[in-house]
Amino acid sequence: MHATSLSRSLVLQGRVIGALLMREVITRYGRHNIGFFWLFVEPMLFTLGVTALWSLVQHSSGARLPIVAFAVTGYSSVLLWRNMPNRLVGAVGPNLALMYHRNVKVMDMYIARLALEAVGATISFIGLSSAFVVMGWMQPPQDLATVLLGWFMLTWFGAALAIFVGAISERTDLVEKIWAPITYLMFPLSGAAYMVDWLPPAGQKAALYLPMVHGVEILREGYFGSAVRAHYDLGYMATVCLALTVLGLAQERYISRRLAPE
């Protein structure tokens, strides 16, 4: 009895998330020009732009690491922890009409949006890396398993942060206002544009309080292998992610119970 009702609710939730994914793709990208392909073309354009800029700047500052691989690994990681929360801040309002259908829950909508964001960033990362490797601008990664681990940790961090920030943004308008400056300030601190090893000891210690720095370090260790000295603590990052997940789900539950559709 319990098993059947659990599997039935899983089927139901799968159906709802699938429907929300389709709807999200249509409302966000439409059926005009390249439509759905914007999902990964947009992050690709951002990453390409940043890679081009950093390559130009680096010519004058002297090379420490192959700049193309450095920029692609760095900026792709930003896409994960920044864009996922951006998509969930204030996400309930425009979707309130859909919650007239009892099976459509806030969490389903969050999962659909996060899945799209993660898939877009991942396709962009794989697509650009492959293209650069084929063109000879970038070496293939030294250790694919470590790259995957870093990518997974960054995705988890992005998703957990997104659910937490998204849910509390429904409780107070303040979150929406201060989230933009926070992400702007976090970009240079996030490890996308530096390696912890380049910092003085005090700076290293401070940088490693930021969870995403650990993720980027893991990603780059996988990419560059022994060419870099990565500093990270997988246990610390996992603990922060887990804590954020629990807090986020609790906040999501709080706002769901108080939801009032129009």
Added chain:
Amino acid sequence: MIELVNVVKRYPMRRGHTTVLDHVNLRVERGEKVGILGRNGSGKSTLIRLISGAESVDKGSVRRGMRISWPLAFGGAFQGTLTGLDNLRFICRIYGIDIASAIPKVEAFSELGAYLHEPVKTYSSGMRARLGFALSLAVDFDCLLIDEVIAVGDSRFHEKCNTEIFQKRKDLAMIIVSHQPDTIIEHCDRAAVLQAGKLHDFPDVEQAYDFYKGVV
């Protein structure tokens, strides 16, 4: 069967909170058509949303022993930027209905023609009501929740509702909410009146109407 037991619903206000529903009880059997009368702001739409499950109760419980529709109301249920057809697809997907077989049914009942390919935000309220009814009939619910919208349809729509709902689908239960007694007198077997957070249940529509006249 649908059963509400001691349902309480409060909303936060600038100062404190307001109790919209104060220990409300209601029972609706399969095939029963129940009207809920009440003045503007008496909590009729809130009651409908709690029955549908779109909102959760603060206290008490709602038992849903039938397949209950979403609230057929002026707002909600549709994404305005999407076309009628895209909304149809979305609703078919979430309720697990075959899209291909639903399209001709919805086209026939809603009579929206080419408008099905236009965004729902361009529809009039009558057109939205037609789409809502057509879709909820295609999903094949056991109970329809109707929040005022029946009144916006034209005479042709009413005729259609009469044949499709009141003649062909006698087993279909309904909860109709309105501040206009006419709709409820016309369609319901019994009625209740919502006043100051309390639901006064009556065995037939006449008694409910008499009580309602005293309240208004």
